[in-house]
Amino acid sequence: xxRRIRPAEAAPIHTATLVAVLAAGLTTAVVLGDxxxxxxxxxxxxxxxxxxxxxxxAGRKARPWSxxxxxxxxxxxxxxxxxxxxxxxxxxxxxxxxxxxxALHGTRSWPxxxxxxxxxxxxxxxxxxxxxxxxxxxxxxxxxDRWVSVVKAALVAAVLxxxxxxxxxxxxxxxxxLLGGLxxxxxxxxxxxxxxxxxxGAVLALAAARxxxxxxxxxxxxxxxxxxxxxxxWSLPLIVLNLLFAGFNAVQLAVLFGGYDKVLESTGLxxxxxxxxxxxxxxxxxxxxxxxxALALRWAPRGGAGxxxxxxxxxxxLCVLTLVVVASAVRRMxxxxxxxxxxxxxxxxxxxxxxxxxxxxxxxxAGIAGGRWLARxxxxxxxxxxxxxxxxxxxxxxxxxxxxxxQQDNKLDLAYLRDLSSDAAPYLDRLPEPRRSxxxxxxxxxLRRASAAPWYATSLGEHRARRILRERPVTATVAECSRLGxxxxxxx
Numbered sequence: 001x002x003r004r005i006r007p008a009e010a011a012p013i014h015t016a017t018l019v020a021v022l023a024a025g026l027t028t029a030v031v032l033g034d035x036x037x038x039x040x041x042x043x044x045x046x047x048x049x050x051x052x053x054x055x056x057x058a059g060r061k062a063r064p065w066s067x068x069x070x071x072x073x074x075x076x077x078x079x080x081x082x083x084x085x086x087x088x089x090x091x092x093x094x095x096x097x098x099x100x101x102x103a104l105h106g107t108r109s110w111p112x113x114x115x116x117x118x119x120x121x122x123x124x125x126x127x128x129x130x131x132x133x134x135x136x137x138x139x140x141x142x143x144x145d146r147w148v149s150v151v152k153a154a155l156v157a158a159v160l161x162x163x164x165x166x167x168x169x170x171x172x173x174x175x176x177x178l179l180g181g182l183x184x185x186x187x188x189x190x191x192x193x194x195x196x197x198x199x200x201g202a203v204l205a206l207a208a209a210r211x212x213x214x215x216x217x218x219x220x221x222x223x224x225x226x227x228x229x230x231x232x233x234w235s236l237p238l239i240v241l242n243l244l245f246a247g248f249n250a251v252q253l254a255v256l257f258g259g260y261d262k263v264l265e266s267t268g269l270x271x272x273x274x275x276x277x278x279x280x281x282x283x284x285x286x287x288x289x290x291x292x293x294a295l296a297l298r299w300a301p302r303g304g305a306g307x308x309x310x311x312x313x314x315x316x317x318l319c320v321l322t323l324v325v326v327a328s329a330v331r332r333m334x335x336x337x338x339x340x341x342x343x344x345x346x347x348x349x350x351x352x353x354x355x356x357x358x359x360x361x362x363x364x365x366a367g368i369a370g371g372r373w374l375a376r377x378x379x380x381x382x383x384x385x386x387x388x389x390x391x392x393x394x395x396x397x398x399x400x401x402x403x404x405x406x407q408q409d410n411k412l413d414l415a416y417l418r419d420l421s422s423d424a425a426p427y428l429d430r431l432p433e434p435r436r437s438x439x440x441x442x443x444x445x446x447l448r449r450a451s452a453a454p455w456y457a458t459s460l461g462e463h464r465a466r467r468i469l470r471e472r473p474v475t476a477t478v479a480e481c482s483r484l485g486x487x488x489x490x491x492x
Contacts, residue, residue, distance in 0.1 A: 005221060007123075007214040013134035014057040020050035021131065021205040028201025029194040035450075035457035036089065038081040041074070042456060047205035048074075051104060054209035065376065069103035072096075072383050079390035084461035085421035087344065088390035095386040102379065104211040105218055112218030113375045119216040120207045127206035130213075226298040231310055234301055238314045241292070245321035252328040279336065282329035283349060286356045289322045293363060312367050319364045326357035341413055342401040347394055355385045393461070399424035403431055414486045418442045422465035429468050437476035438486040444474050 024046035031039030048070070055062070062070075076099065079092035101116035228234075293315055301307040333350045358381050366374040399420055406412040417428060417439045428439040447466055450458075481487070 005217050007119075007126075007211075007216050010054075010130055010210060010214040011058050012137060013130055013209070013213075014053055016053040017050050017057065017209050018131065018134060020046050020053055021202050021209060024050060024205035025198040025200075025202030028204075029198035031456045032197055032201075033194050034454055036080040037453075037455075037457045037459045037462075039456035040080050040093075041077045043201055044074075044077055047201070047208050050205045050209040051212040055212040058213040060212065063106060065108070066103045066106055068380075069099045072380070072387070073099040073103065076383065076387050076390070079387070080459065082460045083390055083393055083395075083421075083423050084459045084465070085393075085395045085423050087348075088386075088394050091386045092390045095383045098379065099383055100208065101211075102376075104208060105215040107218045108372070108376055109219045109221070110375045111221035113379055115218050115221070116216075119211060119218070120204075122216070123210040124203050124207035127210035128203065130210050131206055228302045229299045231301050231307065234296070234299055235310060235314050238292075238296060238318060242314070242317050242321060245318065245325065249321055249324040249328070252324065279329050279332045279349075282325055282332070283353055283356075285325055286322060286329070286353065286360075289318065289325075290356070290359065290363075293318065316364060316367055319360050319367075322360050323357055326353055326360070329353050337401075341405060341411065341416075342398045343416065344394065344398065347398060348389075351385065351389055355382065358385075393423045395420045395423040396427055396461075399427035403427050406431070406435075414438055414481070414484055418486055421461065422447065422459070423461040425461070425465035425468050429472065434476035434480045435484060437474040438481035438484055440469065441474050441476065441481065441486075444469050 024043065027046055028043040031042050073096045076092040076096040080089040083089055097117055097120075101119060102113065105112060105116045105119060107113060107116055296315060297311075300311045330350055330353055333346060333353075337346055359378055362374060362377050362381065366377075399417060402412065402417060412431075412435065414435060417424070418441065420428070420443075422443050425440060425443055428443075429436060431439055443465055447462060447469065450462070453462075
């Protein structure tokens with residue numbers, strides 16, 4: 001199998017690719033040494049140029065899906081530039097890696113979608129040898145003269161920039177301040193760390209370029225055809241499962257339309273306990289249904305049109321009933337949030353449940369129209385969900401909901417709000433004093449420690465929080481915040 005999916009021999013590395021790889025390494029060393037923020041996107045752009053140059057040199061043309069994946073990758077990498085919170089940014093970076101792998105490999109099968117990111121590991125190793133061979137081939141004759149000319153010109157340009165930049169900076173304080181804001185302040189002690197970042201950025205750019213020049217052929221991975229079962233053997237367990245789902249959903253619909261009081265009286269549970277008790281089970285039930293459908297399709301009878309109608313009707317019914325389970329799980333979380341407030345965990349799991357519901361809908365559409373596009377549609381929906389999640393500012397949503405809840409019923413978990421990132425500052429700023437200062441105190445301390453971060457390591461969320469705290473500084477004392485419960489979370 002490995003011989004089938006191994007990439008073809010790549011053409012010699014192009015000069016433009018080498019220059020872009022060098023730029024990627026230098027940019028990574030310069031901008032990522034101080035943190036993420038917009039610098040991550042700045043570091044990735046030269047790597048994208050290297051991949052584009054390598055693909056063009058190899059004669060590969062961009063396909064619509066590849067362009068879509070590349071655009072999605074860039075969009076996802078804007079999340080760290082906009083949001084200070086680490087958890088949506090981490091999800092966005094992981095999703096961007098997946099989309100980059102799909103854009104470079106051009107795969108559309110399930111094995112290709114799942115295995116494409118692993119191709120970067122092999123391409124990173126082979127890419128170093130590919131680049132070294134390209135440099136050695138340029139080490140003599142006319143190629144050597146051309147490289148020597150380029151290096152000489154770069155050194156002369158660097159000397160001119162340093163000399164005249166220093167003169168202009170010493171002559172004008174405003175220009176010196178501008179340079180200080182644009183250029184990194186690199187100390188000698190950071191040299192080894194910056195060098196490692198340079199190697200990291202250059203190797204990643206080489207991996208992307210090597211993959212673009214000769215990608216792994218993941219679509220050659222063939223899954224084993226499972227033995228088809230008879231109609232009765234295949235459908236009986238699924239019909240029983242459908243009946244179980246139907247009975248559960250009937251109870252849920254009865255409760256949904258006004259039966260809470262009776263259920264609580266018979267079970268002895270409180271309002272919030274009933275809502276919390278079943279959410280996780282329903283979330284796992286949704287995940288297990290997807291696994292059941294995947295296995296059922298492997299064993300499905302394939303005798304003719306009658307078998308196809310049976311498969312569509314049984315699995316379609318299961319999908320519809322599962323959507324009711326998804327709605328019940330989301331409703332339970334809504335009740336629990338109404339009782340105890342919104343948190344990161346509650347927001348993230350309900351988002352995941354909604355995405356799983358979307359996957360169910362995509363499965364139903366694939367059952368009607370065919371499933372050749374299903375793998376890419378599932379990946380696209382996951383990336384779009386992660387992008388929307390990051391752009392919507394989860395910490396901001398959490399802060400806004402809990403502040404509004406406090407204004408309505410005077411319930412507030414101040415200790416939990418203190419743990420939110422700078423993205424929550426515009427909404428925490430609406431609280432009355434001294435609760436406002438207590439909620440913003442930890443954010444203010446974090447921003448004070450990161451005050452020296454340059455513009456490319458500062459997200460939009462941090463910039464807004466700094467402006468708010470500059471206009472209305474924190475005034476409460478630690479003793480006041482302690483009395484308000486700012487150091488003892490009551491999250492359940």
